[in-house]
Amino acid sequence: MCGIVGYIGYRDAYPIIVKGLQRLEYRGYDSAGIALFDGEEINLSKTKGKVDDLKKKAEGSISLKGNLGIGHTRWATHGAPNDVNSHPHYSNSGDLVIIHNGIIENYDAIKKELINRGYVFSSDTDTEVLVNLIEEVKRKENVKLGHAVQIALNQVVGAYAIAVIDKQKPDEIVVAKLGSPLAIGIGEKEFFVASDASPFIEYTNNAVYLEDEEMAIIRLGKEIKLRKIKDNSIAYPSIQELQLNLEEIEKGGFEHFMLKEIYEQPRAILDTYRGRLLAKEGLIRMAGIDENLEKFLNANRIIIVACGTSWHAGLVAEYIFEDLARIPVEVEYASEFRYRNPVVTENDVLIAISQSGETADTLAAIKLAKEKGAFVFGVCNVVGSSIARETDAGAYTHAGPEIGVASTKAFTTQITVLTLLALKLAKAKGVFNNTRFHEYLTELEQIPAKVEEVLLTNPLVEIIADVYKDSPNCLYLGRGYNFPVALEGALKLKEISYIHAEGYPAAEMKHGPIALIDEHMPVVVIATSKGHYEKIVSNIQEIKSRKGKIIAVVTKGDVQVRELADHVIEVPETLENLTPLLTTIPLQLLSYHIAVMRGCNVDQPRNLAKSVTVE
Ligand code: F6R
Numbered sequence: 001m002c003g004i005v006g007y008i009g010y011r012d013a014y015p016i017i018v019k020g021l022q023r024l025e026y027r028g029y030d031s032a033g034i035a036l037f038d039g040e041e042i043n044l045s046k047t048k049g050k051v052d053d054l055k056k057k058a059e060g061s062i063s064l065k066g067n068l069g070i071g072h073t074r075w076a077t078h079g080a081p082n083d084v085n086s087h088p089h090y091s092n093s094g095d096l097v098i099i100h101n102g103i104i105e106n107y108d109a110i111k112k113e114l115i116n117r118g119y120v121f122s123s124d125t126d127t128e129v130l131v132n133l134i135e136e137v138k139r140k141e142n143v144k145l146g147h148a149v150q151i152a153l154n155q156v157v158g159a160y161a162i163a164v165i166d167k168q169k170p171d172e173i174v175v176a177k178l179g180s181p182l183a184i185g186i187g188e189k190e191f192f193v194a195s196d197a198s199p200f201i202e203y204t205n206n207a208v209y210l211e212d213e214e215m216a217i218i219r220l221g222k223e224i225k226l227r228k229i230k231d232n233s234i235a236y237p238s239i240q241e242l243q244l245n246l247e248e249i250e251k252g253g254f255e256h257f258m259l260k261e262i263y264e265q266p267r268a269i270l271d272t273y274r275g276r277l278l279a280k281e282g283l284i285r286m287a288g289i290d291e292n293l294e295k296f297l298n299a300n301r302i303i304i305v306a307c308g309t310s311w312h313a314g315l316v317a318e319y320i321f322e323d324l325a326r327i328p329v330e331v332e333y334a335s336e337f338r339y340r341n342p343v344v345t346e347n348d349v350l351i352a353i354s355q356s357g358e359t360a361d362t363l364a365a366i367k368l369a370k371e372k373g374a375f376v377f378g379v380c381n382v383v384g385s386s387i388a389r390e391t392d393a394g395a396y397t398h399a400g401p402e403i404g405v406a407s408t409k410a411f412t413t414q415i416t417v418l419t420l421l422a423l424k425l426a427k428a429k430g431v432f433n434n435t436r437f438h439e440y441l442t443e444l445e446q447i448p449a450k451v452e453e454v455l456l457t458n459p460l461v462e463i464i465a466d467v468y469k470d471s472p473n474c475l476y477l478g479r480g481y482n483f484p485v486a487l488e489g490a491l492k493l494k495e496i497s498y499i500h501a502e503g504y505p506a507a508e509m510k511h512g513p514i515a516l517i518d519e520h521m522p523v524v525v526i527a528t529s530k531g532h533y534e535k536i537v538s539n540i541q542e543i544k545s546r547k548g549k550i551i552a553v554v555t556k557g558d559v560q561v562r563e564l565a566d567h568v569i570e571v572p573e574t575l576e577n578l579t580p581l582l583t584t585i586p587l588q589l590l591s592y593h594i595a596v597m598r599g600c601n602v603d604q605p606r607n608l609a610k611s612v613t614v615e
Contacts (some may be wrong), residue, residue: 001075002101009190013069020199026610028075031086036066046086079124091135102159176215258404266448271398306353309407313414315484325425346373355410357385465593482526489587529555530576
């Protein structure tokens with residue numbers, strides 16, 4: 001959480017940092033700040049609110065001059081989101097200024113010690129403690145900034161990506177990382193620092209991603225120096241060529257990133273299986289799996305760990321793996337798994353699913369499983385992310401950058417990768433013969449076109465959204481493969497429209513939730529033709545007889561449900577295992593339209609951040 005940006009070079013730092021912060025707002029957006037160094041003074045402006053609020057404040061109040069600067073967009077952890085707690089933070093002398101993404105867990109003890117030595121604090125943040133600790137080390141040990149940062153970081157417990165500047169050093173930024181991402185863009189006579197590469201993509205294609213426990217001294221006119229924070233040994237930067245392009249991180253004519261990303265799904269799914277699914281040859285080729293096939297085939301079981309939407313993709317995968325490949329699967333919230341002393345052995349395979357590849361709980365679950373000897377496979381979207389690097393092997397989803405805080409294309413592309421994996425295992429285990437395998441491959445190839453077809457329901461979904469936009473509650477029901485879709489539909493609605501929503505397996509309704517149903521309760525039921533159709537029709541009858549309002553997602557040509565439901569959204573027919581790839585789409589659109597109609601900030605819902613790098 002939190003986004004950080006820094007610049008040092010020959011251009012004006014202000015516009016680069018502001019634009020960069022806007023691109024990183026998905027990481028947190030409750031306050032923002034900037035510090036600009038004009039060679040003599042460090043001018044600082046910060047405010048509660050968004051980067052636009054910061055612009056308004058800074059442009060009227062401080063000098064915007066300077067070819068060196070740092071900026072921050074915040075998702076509050078320590079201290080309420082207000083002007084004072086916003087970053088950057090000065091040290092007591094006013095010489096040092098810091099931005100920080102992460103949490104310093106032992107900040108309280110350090111703060112008490114610093115107070116005893118006469119330091120005063122104006123904010124409630126752990127970050128202000130860190131910058132003063134660096135100042136104290138610098139003063140006491142009489143060392144330069146880089147050295148002081150290193151000594152101070154050896155005294156802190158927690159997670160950080162930091163950038164620090166010093167009034168005595170007009171040509172230097174010191175950065176360090178543990179647990180939170182940090183990229184350095186390397187241009188001609190200029191350097192950029194950011195939580196991801198999006199703030200500097202139009203200036204350079206070359207970047208260095210710091211590893212955990214590494215720091216860098218970035219000095220104008222010099223090569224960047226990388227060091228290990230623990231032992232001061234030299235680390236050698238590996239410069240990577242960025243694959244990102246500007247178009248991918250802009251809205252491209254859509255009103256919101258979320259809508260753009262919903263509409264990108266046909267392309268994203270295609271990109272995810274392109275070059276991997278070879279229907280004509282009757283093959284699935286995926287390096288990360290081909291090289292480790294035996295590990296999967298000999299596994300006692302597969303454990304899937306993830307959070308949020310990625311956890312829902314894990315639930316779909318559980319059904320697919322058990323159904324197609326006959327391998328036992330357990331799906332766990334990463335946050336529970338890591339703290340409950342789970343039984344994991346070297347005969348287990350753990351699959352970690354994460355769009356961002358930075359989710360702290362998922363990362364911790366991976367480390368735990370590795371300690372216990374399990375083989376760990378990652379399914380990530382962000383290339384080079386911490387989870388992608390921490391896992392033994394993996395497969396990327398090729399969804400492209402997902403900027404809307406609510407996950408959409410990440411979900412469908414995760415399911416695509418996991419389906420390819422399950423099919424490959426089913427074939428290798430001999431559960432599938434060639435004919436069945438081929439049937440799946442050709443149907444999977446049809447999915448992008450079928451998603452396009454589902455997207456044509458958008459005007460109808462918008463009309464339905466208008467009917468239910470003021471409902472305080474909503475239920476989502478599904479069975480089998482569509483149960484995780486019901487959970488995902490409910491999550492989408494609550495996170496962006498703030499309507500209370502719950503997903504249930506349809507048959508569970510009579511064990512409690514049915515008590516909620518009256519004429520005011522909208523119930524979204526996913527009732528596709530394959531898999532327990534008659535059973536779900538009975539569930540719909542039960543809702544209808546209690547006067548609930550029924551919004552049904554059905555297979556094209558459905559007659560029975562149409563007679564019972566208040567609204568019907570059709571999706572094309574497909575194999576049962578692949579239905580989530582289609583039924584999810586109208587639920588994404590429904591929550592999108594409801595949120596827009598309620599005046600909510602769809603791309604940046606309150607209290608949330610895209611990348612959850614704290615526990
Ligand atoms: C919901 C959403 C979150 C994420 C969760 C995990 O729309 O986006 O629930 O799915 O925070 O994030 P990743 O997949 O990045 O690990």
